[in-house]
Amino acid sequence: MTQLIGILILSIFVENFVFSQILGLCPFIGVSNKFDSAYGMGLAVTFVMFVTGIVTWPLYHLILVPLQLEYLETIAFILVIAALVQFVEIVMKKTARNLYQALGVYLPLITTNCAVLGVALINIKRNYSFAEAAVNALGGGLGFLMALLIMAGIRERLELAEIPASMKGAPIAFITGGIMAAAFIGFSGLI
Amino acid sequence: MLKTFLNGIWKENPTFVIALGICPTLAVTTSAKNAFGMGLAATFVLLGSNLFISLIRKIVPDKIHIPVYILVIATFVTVIDKLIQAYSPALSESLGIYIPLIVVNCIILGRAEAFACKNPPMKSVADALGMGIGFTFALICISSIRELLGAGTILGHEVSFIKNPALVMILPPGGFFVFGFIIAAKKYFDSKHQGENQ
Numbered sequence: 001m002t003q004l005i006g007i008l009i010l011s012i013f014v015e016n017f018v019f020s021q022i023l024g025l026c027p028f029i030g031v032s033n034k035f036d037s038a039y040g041m042g043l044a045v046t047f048v049m050f051v052t053g054i055v056t057w058p059l060y061h062l063i064l065v066p067l068q069l070e071y072l073e074t075i076a077f078i079l080v081i082a083a084l085v086q087f088v089e090i091v092m093k094k095t096a097r098n099l100y101q102a103l104g105v106y107l108p109l110i111t112t113n114c115a116v117l118g119v120a121l122i123n124i125k126r127n128y129s130f131a132e133a134a135v136n137a138l139g140g141g142l143g144f145l146m147a148l149l150i151m152a153g154i155r156e157r158l159e160l161a162e163i164p165a166s167m168k169g170a171p172i173a174f175i176t177g178g179i180m181a182a183a184f185i186g187f188s189g190l191i
Numbered sequence: 192m193l194k195t196f197l198n199g200i201w202k203e204n205p206t207f208v209i210a211l212g213i214c215p216t217l218a219v220t221t222s223a224k225n226a227f228g229m230g231l232a233a234t235f236v237l238l239g240s241n242l243f244i245s246l247i248r249k250i251v252p253d254k255i256h257i258p259v260y261i262l263v264i265a266t267f268v269t270v271i272d273k274l275i276q277a278y279s280p281a282l283s284e285s286l287g288i289y290i291p292l293i294v295v296n297c298i299i300l301g302r303a304e305a306f307a308c309k310n311p312p313m314k315s316v317a318d319a320l321g322m323g324i325g326f327t328f329a330l331i332c333i334s335s336i337r338e339l340l341g342a343g344t345i346l347g348h349e350v351s352f353i354k355n356p357a358l359v360m361i362l363p364p365g366g367f368f369v370f371g372f373i374i375a376a377k378k379y380f381d382s383k384h385q386g387e388n389q
Binding site: 024025026073074112114118165166172174175177178179 | 217218258268269272273288294295297300364366372376379382
Protein backbone atom coordinates (compact mmCIF):
# COMPACT_ATOMS: atom_id res chain seq x y z
CA MET A 1 0.00 0.00 0.00
CA THR A 2 2.75 2.44 0.94
CA GLN A 3 4.40 1.68 -2.34
CA LEU A 4 1.22 2.44 -4.30
CA ILE A 5 0.88 5.80 -2.56
CA GLY A 6 4.52 6.42 -3.41
CA ILE A 7 3.88 5.72 -7.08
CA LEU A 8 0.82 7.99 -7.02
CA ILE A 9 2.82 10.91 -5.62
CA LEU A 10 5.68 10.13 -7.96
CA SER A 11 3.49 10.22 -11.05
CA ILE A 12 1.52 13.33 -10.04
CA PHE A 13 4.33 15.56 -8.77
CA VAL A 14 7.85 14.24 -9.14
CA GLU A 15 7.49 12.84 -12.63
CA ASN A 16 4.64 15.02 -13.80
CA PHE A 17 3.89 14.07 -17.40
CA VAL A 18 3.90 17.62 -18.69
CA PHE A 19 6.69 19.23 -16.68
CA SER A 20 9.18 16.49 -16.15
CA GLN A 21 8.55 13.91 -18.87
CA ILE A 22 7.44 16.52 -21.43
CA LEU A 23 4.55 14.50 -22.80
CA GLY A 24 1.18 15.74 -23.99
CA LEU A 25 2.30 19.26 -24.84
CA CYS A 26 -0.06 19.74 -27.79
CA PRO A 27 -3.21 19.90 -25.63
CA PHE A 28 -1.24 21.61 -22.85
CA ILE A 29 -0.51 24.57 -25.13
CA GLY A 30 -3.54 24.23 -27.41
CA VAL A 31 -6.44 23.86 -24.97
CA SER A 32 -5.16 25.83 -22.00
CA ASN A 33 -6.40 29.29 -22.95
CA LYS A 34 -9.83 28.80 -21.36
CA PHE A 35 -10.37 27.34 -17.91
CA ASP A 36 -13.53 25.39 -18.81
CA SER A 37 -12.10 23.68 -21.86
CA ALA A 38 -8.89 22.89 -19.96
CA TYR A 39 -10.98 21.26 -17.25
CA GLY A 40 -12.90 19.17 -19.81
CA MET A 41 -9.80 18.11 -21.68
CA GLY A 42 -7.96 17.27 -18.47
CA LEU A 43 -10.80 15.10 -17.19
CA ALA A 44 -11.13 13.31 -20.54
CA VAL A 45 -7.39 12.60 -20.66
CA THR A 46 -7.31 11.40 -17.05
CA PHE A 47 -10.15 8.99 -17.76
CA VAL A 48 -8.66 7.62 -20.99
CA MET A 49 -5.19 7.30 -19.44
CA PHE A 50 -6.55 5.35 -16.49
CA VAL A 51 -8.51 2.96 -18.73
CA THR A 52 -5.49 2.61 -21.05
CA GLY A 53 -3.31 1.68 -18.10
CA ILE A 54 -5.80 -0.99 -17.02
CA VAL A 55 -6.27 -2.43 -20.51
CA THR A 56 -2.73 -2.40 -21.89
CA TRP A 57 -1.17 -4.20 -18.91
CA PRO A 58 -3.12 -7.48 -19.40
CA LEU A 59 -2.74 -7.09 -23.17
CA TYR A 60 1.04 -7.08 -22.84
CA HIS A 61 1.53 -9.58 -20.02
CA LEU A 62 -1.26 -12.02 -20.83
CA ILE A 63 -1.30 -11.96 -24.63
CA LEU A 64 1.88 -10.52 -26.15
CA VAL A 65 4.40 -12.09 -23.74
CA PRO A 66 3.04 -15.69 -23.89
CA LEU A 67 2.94 -15.46 -27.70
CA GLN A 68 6.45 -13.91 -27.76
CA LEU A 69 5.13 -10.92 -29.68
CA GLU A 70 6.61 -8.24 -27.40
CA TYR A 71 7.97 -6.38 -30.40
CA LEU A 72 4.39 -5.62 -31.47
CA GLU A 73 3.76 -3.54 -28.33
CA THR A 74 3.75 -0.15 -30.08
CA ILE A 75 1.35 -1.31 -32.79
CA ALA A 76 -0.91 -3.15 -30.36
CA PHE A 77 -1.04 -0.25 -27.89
CA ILE A 78 -1.86 2.41 -30.45
CA LEU A 79 -4.63 0.25 -31.91
CA VAL A 80 -6.07 -0.40 -28.46
CA ILE A 81 -5.95 3.29 -27.57
CA ALA A 82 -7.65 4.31 -30.82
CA ALA A 83 -10.36 1.69 -30.33
CA LEU A 84 -10.71 2.58 -26.65
CA VAL A 85 -11.24 6.25 -27.35
CA GLN A 86 -13.99 5.40 -29.85
CA PHE A 87 -15.53 3.01 -27.37
CA VAL A 88 -15.49 5.51 -24.52
CA GLU A 89 -17.07 8.04 -26.85
CA ILE A 90 -19.92 5.70 -27.82
CA VAL A 91 -20.60 4.54 -24.25
CA MET A 92 -20.56 8.08 -22.96
CA LYS A 93 -22.94 9.20 -25.70
CA LYS A 94 -25.48 6.53 -24.71
CA THR A 95 -25.19 6.58 -20.94
CA ALA A 96 -23.87 9.94 -19.79
CA ARG A 97 -25.28 12.61 -22.03
CA ASN A 98 -24.11 15.54 -19.91
CA LEU A 99 -20.58 14.27 -19.57
CA TYR A 100 -20.48 13.58 -23.31
CA GLN A 101 -21.58 17.09 -24.14
CA ALA A 102 -18.88 18.48 -21.88
CA LEU A 103 -16.03 16.23 -23.03
CA GLY A 104 -17.19 15.09 -26.47
CA VAL A 105 -15.13 17.42 -28.62
CA TYR A 106 -11.89 16.54 -26.82
CA LEU A 107 -12.18 12.77 -27.05
CA PRO A 108 -11.04 12.23 -30.68
CA LEU A 109 -7.97 14.40 -30.00
CA ILE A 110 -6.80 12.12 -27.22
CA THR A 111 -5.76 9.28 -29.56
CA THR A 112 -2.77 11.31 -30.66
CA ASN A 113 -1.94 12.58 -27.18
CA CYS A 114 1.50 11.18 -26.45
CA ALA A 115 0.86 11.06 -22.70
CA VAL A 116 -1.63 8.22 -23.22
CA LEU A 117 0.67 5.99 -25.26
CA GLY A 118 3.51 7.17 -23.00
CA VAL A 119 1.89 5.88 -19.82
CA ALA A 120 1.30 2.46 -21.40
CA LEU A 121 4.95 2.23 -22.49
CA ILE A 122 6.30 3.47 -19.15
CA ASN A 123 4.26 0.86 -17.26
CA ILE A 124 5.85 -1.89 -19.34
CA LYS A 125 9.34 -0.39 -19.23
CA ARG A 126 9.36 -0.16 -15.44
CA ASN A 127 7.96 -3.67 -14.99
CA TYR A 128 5.08 -2.47 -12.85
CA SER A 129 2.58 -4.96 -11.42
CA PHE A 130 -1.07 -4.54 -12.39
CA ALA A 131 -1.97 -2.43 -9.35
CA GLU A 132 1.13 -0.27 -9.75
CA ALA A 133 0.40 0.24 -13.45
CA ALA A 134 -3.18 1.31 -12.71
CA VAL A 135 -2.05 3.75 -10.00
CA ASN A 136 0.68 5.14 -12.24
CA ALA A 137 -1.84 5.72 -15.05
CA LEU A 138 -4.28 7.42 -12.68
CA GLY A 139 -1.55 9.59 -11.19
CA GLY A 140 -0.26 10.52 -14.62
CA GLY A 141 -3.74 11.63 -15.63
CA LEU A 142 -4.29 13.63 -12.44
CA GLY A 143 -0.90 15.28 -12.86
CA PHE A 144 -1.83 16.24 -16.41
CA LEU A 145 -5.18 17.63 -15.24
CA MET A 146 -3.42 19.66 -12.55
CA ALA A 147 -0.83 21.04 -14.99
CA LEU A 148 -3.56 22.01 -17.45
CA LEU A 149 -5.65 23.75 -14.77
CA ILE A 150 -2.72 25.74 -13.36
CA MET A 151 -1.72 26.77 -16.87
CA ALA A 152 -5.27 27.77 -17.82
CA GLY A 153 -5.55 29.86 -14.65
CA ILE A 154 -2.31 31.68 -15.43
CA ARG A 155 -3.17 32.19 -19.08
CA GLU A 156 -6.53 33.77 -18.31
CA ARG A 157 -4.65 36.39 -16.29
CA LEU A 158 -1.95 36.72 -18.95
CA GLU A 159 -4.52 37.78 -21.53
CA LEU A 160 -4.91 41.04 -19.64
CA ALA A 161 -1.19 41.62 -19.16
CA GLU A 162 0.82 43.87 -21.41
CA ILE A 163 3.44 41.84 -23.20
CA PRO A 164 5.35 42.41 -26.48
CA ALA A 165 3.22 41.59 -29.51
CA SER A 166 5.56 38.88 -30.77
CA MET A 167 5.46 37.09 -27.40
CA LYS A 168 1.67 36.76 -27.41
CA GLY A 169 0.06 33.33 -27.69
CA ALA A 170 2.28 30.29 -27.89
CA PRO A 171 5.68 31.89 -27.01
CA ILE A 172 4.55 33.25 -23.64
CA ALA A 173 2.76 29.97 -22.95
CA PHE A 174 6.02 28.09 -23.42
CA ILE A 175 7.97 30.49 -21.19
CA THR A 176 5.28 30.20 -18.51
CA GLY A 177 5.43 26.43 -18.88
CA GLY A 178 9.19 26.62 -18.44
CA ILE A 179 8.91 28.57 -15.19
CA MET A 180 6.35 26.04 -13.92
CA ALA A 181 8.63 23.17 -14.94
CA ALA A 182 11.43 24.85 -12.98
CA ALA A 183 9.13 24.97 -9.96
CA PHE A 184 8.33 21.28 -10.35
CA ILE A 185 12.03 20.43 -10.15
CA GLY A 186 11.57 21.26 -6.48
CA PHE A 187 9.59 18.04 -6.05
CA SER A 188 12.49 15.95 -7.29
CA GLY A 189 13.82 15.18 -3.80
CA LEU A 190 10.41 14.14 -2.47
CA ILE A 191 10.75 10.39 -3.04
CA MET B 192 10.09 18.27 -56.92
CA LEU B 193 12.93 20.41 -55.57
CA LYS B 194 10.39 22.98 -54.46
CA THR B 195 8.49 20.34 -52.50
CA PHE B 196 11.75 19.28 -50.87
CA LEU B 197 12.86 22.81 -49.90
CA ASN B 198 9.38 23.73 -48.73
CA GLY B 199 9.68 21.38 -45.76
CA ILE B 200 13.09 22.59 -44.74
CA TRP B 201 12.38 26.27 -44.55
CA LYS B 202 9.06 27.75 -45.60
CA GLU B 203 6.87 25.18 -43.89
CA ASN B 204 9.34 23.87 -41.35
CA PRO B 205 7.18 21.46 -39.33
CA THR B 206 8.53 22.49 -35.95
CA PHE B 207 9.01 26.26 -36.10
CA VAL B 208 6.22 27.19 -38.49
CA ILE B 209 3.40 24.72 -37.95
CA ALA B 210 4.47 23.81 -34.38
CA LEU B 211 3.79 20.11 -34.84
CA GLY B 212 5.41 17.38 -32.81
CA ILE B 213 6.66 19.56 -29.99
CA CYS B 214 6.86 16.83 -27.33
CA PRO B 215 9.94 15.05 -28.72
CA THR B 216 11.31 18.43 -29.77
CA LEU B 217 11.57 19.51 -26.15
CA ALA B 218 12.22 16.14 -24.56
CA VAL B 219 15.19 14.84 -26.54
CA THR B 220 17.01 18.08 -27.35
CA THR B 221 19.31 17.87 -24.32
CA SER B 222 22.32 17.23 -26.56
CA ALA B 223 22.95 17.61 -30.28
CA LYS B 224 23.72 13.90 -30.56
CA ASN B 225 20.32 12.86 -29.19
CA ALA B 226 18.60 15.40 -31.41
CA PHE B 227 20.37 14.07 -34.49
CA GLY B 228 19.39 10.48 -33.66
CA MET B 229 15.78 11.47 -33.08
CA GLY B 230 15.71 13.49 -36.30
CA LEU B 231 17.08 10.59 -38.33
CA ALA B 232 14.60 8.14 -36.80
CA ALA B 233 11.67 10.45 -37.53
CA THR B 234 12.93 11.06 -41.08
CA PHE B 235 13.12 7.32 -41.68
CA VAL B 236 9.55 6.82 -40.46
CA LEU B 237 8.35 9.78 -42.54
CA LEU B 238 10.04 8.43 -45.67
CA GLY B 239 8.65 4.93 -45.20
CA SER B 240 5.13 5.97 -44.31
CA ASN B 241 4.86 8.68 -46.97
CA LEU B 242 6.07 6.31 -49.70
CA PHE B 243 3.87 3.43 -48.59
CA ILE B 244 0.76 5.51 -48.04
CA SER B 245 1.22 7.18 -51.41
CA LEU B 246 1.46 3.74 -53.05
CA ILE B 247 -1.73 2.44 -51.41
CA ARG B 248 -3.65 5.72 -51.55
CA LYS B 249 -6.07 4.48 -54.22
CA ILE B 250 -6.89 1.14 -52.55
CA VAL B 251 -7.64 2.34 -49.02
CA PRO B 252 -11.35 3.04 -48.44
CA ASP B 253 -11.96 6.56 -47.27
CA LYS B 254 -13.80 5.55 -44.11
CA ILE B 255 -10.92 3.68 -42.52
CA HIS B 256 -7.99 5.67 -43.88
CA ILE B 257 -6.82 7.03 -40.51
CA PRO B 258 -6.54 3.62 -38.74
CA VAL B 259 -4.73 2.26 -41.81
CA TYR B 260 -2.28 5.17 -41.80
CA ILE B 261 -1.65 4.76 -38.07
CA LEU B 262 -0.91 1.06 -38.59
CA VAL B 263 1.53 1.81 -41.40
CA ILE B 264 3.28 4.43 -39.26
CA ALA B 265 3.39 2.13 -36.22
CA THR B 266 5.00 -0.59 -38.35
CA PHE B 267 7.80 1.68 -39.53
CA VAL B 268 8.28 2.98 -35.98
CA THR B 269 8.69 -0.59 -34.70
CA VAL B 270 11.26 -1.27 -37.43
CA ILE B 271 13.38 1.78 -36.57
CA ASP B 272 12.97 1.12 -32.82
CA LYS B 273 14.38 -2.39 -33.16
CA LEU B 274 17.14 -1.23 -35.54
CA ILE B 275 18.33 1.42 -33.08
CA GLN B 276 18.18 -1.07 -30.20
CA ALA B 277 20.34 -3.48 -32.18
CA TYR B 278 22.92 -1.11 -33.63
CA SER B 279 23.09 1.72 -31.10
CA PRO B 280 21.98 0.59 -27.63
CA ALA B 281 23.36 3.76 -26.06
CA LEU B 282 21.19 6.00 -28.27
CA SER B 283 18.20 3.75 -27.65
CA GLU B 284 18.79 4.10 -23.91
CA SER B 285 18.97 7.90 -23.99
CA LEU B 286 15.98 8.38 -26.31
CA GLY B 287 13.92 5.85 -24.32
CA ILE B 288 10.20 5.84 -24.91
CA TYR B 289 10.42 8.78 -27.29
CA ILE B 290 11.27 6.43 -30.17
CA PRO B 291 8.02 4.42 -29.93
CA LEU B 292 6.25 7.72 -29.32
CA ILE B 293 7.09 8.77 -32.90
CA VAL B 294 3.81 6.98 -33.71
CA VAL B 295 1.83 9.82 -32.19
CA ASN B 296 4.07 12.55 -33.57
CA CYS B 297 1.62 14.77 -35.41
CA ILE B 298 4.13 15.60 -38.17
CA ILE B 299 3.98 12.09 -39.57
CA LEU B 300 0.22 11.60 -39.58
CA GLY B 301 -0.11 15.22 -40.64
CA ARG B 302 2.04 14.70 -43.75
CA ALA B 303 0.23 11.47 -44.60
CA GLU B 304 -3.09 13.29 -44.42
CA ALA B 305 -2.02 16.50 -46.09
CA PHE B 306 0.36 15.26 -48.75
CA ALA B 307 1.00 11.55 -49.27
CA CYS B 308 -2.64 10.56 -49.77
CA LYS B 309 -3.00 13.03 -52.64
CA ASN B 310 0.35 12.84 -54.44
CA PRO B 311 2.36 10.27 -56.44
CA PRO B 312 5.13 8.29 -54.65
CA MET B 313 8.16 10.23 -55.87
CA LYS B 314 6.69 13.57 -54.86
CA SER B 315 5.70 12.16 -51.46
CA VAL B 316 9.26 10.96 -50.90
CA ALA B 317 10.57 14.44 -51.70
CA ASP B 318 8.08 15.91 -49.24
CA ALA B 319 9.07 13.39 -46.56
CA LEU B 320 12.77 14.15 -47.07
CA GLY B 321 12.18 17.89 -46.85
CA MET B 322 9.99 17.65 -43.75
CA GLY B 323 12.35 15.14 -42.14
CA ILE B 324 15.40 17.29 -42.71
CA GLY B 325 13.47 20.36 -41.58
CA PHE B 326 12.53 18.57 -38.35
CA THR B 327 16.12 17.37 -37.80
CA PHE B 328 17.40 20.89 -38.47
CA ALA B 329 14.99 22.35 -35.91
CA LEU B 330 15.98 19.73 -33.33
CA ILE B 331 19.68 20.42 -33.87
CA CYS B 332 19.15 24.20 -33.55
CA ILE B 333 17.34 23.84 -30.23
CA SER B 334 19.68 21.20 -28.86
CA SER B 335 22.83 23.13 -29.78
CA ILE B 336 21.59 26.15 -27.83
CA ARG B 337 20.60 24.01 -24.85
CA GLU B 338 23.80 21.99 -24.89
CA LEU B 339 25.97 25.11 -25.13
CA LEU B 340 24.19 26.95 -22.30
CA GLY B 341 23.41 23.95 -20.13
CA ALA B 342 26.52 21.81 -20.36
CA GLY B 343 29.03 24.23 -21.89
CA THR B 344 29.79 21.88 -24.77
CA ILE B 345 29.33 21.83 -28.55
CA LEU B 346 28.71 18.32 -29.89
CA GLY B 347 30.31 16.97 -26.72
CA HIS B 348 33.44 19.14 -26.98
CA GLU B 349 34.03 21.59 -24.16
CA VAL B 350 34.26 25.26 -24.99
CA SER B 351 36.41 27.58 -22.97
CA PHE B 352 34.27 30.73 -22.87
CA ILE B 353 31.47 29.21 -20.78
CA LYS B 354 32.81 28.75 -17.28
CA ASN B 355 29.65 27.97 -15.32
CA PRO B 356 27.01 26.36 -17.52
CA ALA B 357 23.43 26.70 -16.26
CA LEU B 358 22.29 23.14 -15.66
CA VAL B 359 18.64 24.20 -15.86
CA MET B 360 18.95 24.59 -19.63
CA ILE B 361 19.33 20.86 -20.19
CA LEU B 362 16.59 20.08 -17.68
CA PRO B 363 12.96 20.25 -18.92
CA PRO B 364 12.46 24.00 -18.19
CA GLY B 365 15.33 24.88 -20.54
CA GLY B 366 13.48 23.23 -23.41
CA PHE B 367 10.39 25.34 -22.77
CA PHE B 368 12.43 28.56 -22.52
CA VAL B 369 14.52 28.02 -25.66
CA PHE B 370 11.54 26.95 -27.76
CA GLY B 371 9.42 29.85 -26.48
CA PHE B 372 12.10 32.39 -27.36
CA ILE B 373 12.75 30.84 -30.78
CA ILE B 374 9.10 31.02 -31.85
CA ALA B 375 8.84 34.54 -30.39
CA ALA B 376 11.88 35.59 -32.45
CA LYS B 377 10.37 34.03 -35.54
CA LYS B 378 7.09 35.87 -34.98
CA TYR B 379 9.00 39.14 -34.50
CA PHE B 380 10.95 38.79 -37.75
CA ASP B 381 7.85 37.70 -39.65
CA SER B 382 5.87 40.73 -38.49
CA LYS B 383 8.78 43.05 -39.34
CA HIS B 384 9.08 41.48 -42.77
CA GLN B 385 5.38 41.97 -43.40
CA GLY B 386 5.60 45.58 -42.33
CA GLU B 387 8.31 46.20 -44.94
CA ASN B 388 6.24 44.68 -47.70
CA GLN B 389 3.24 46.89 -47.09
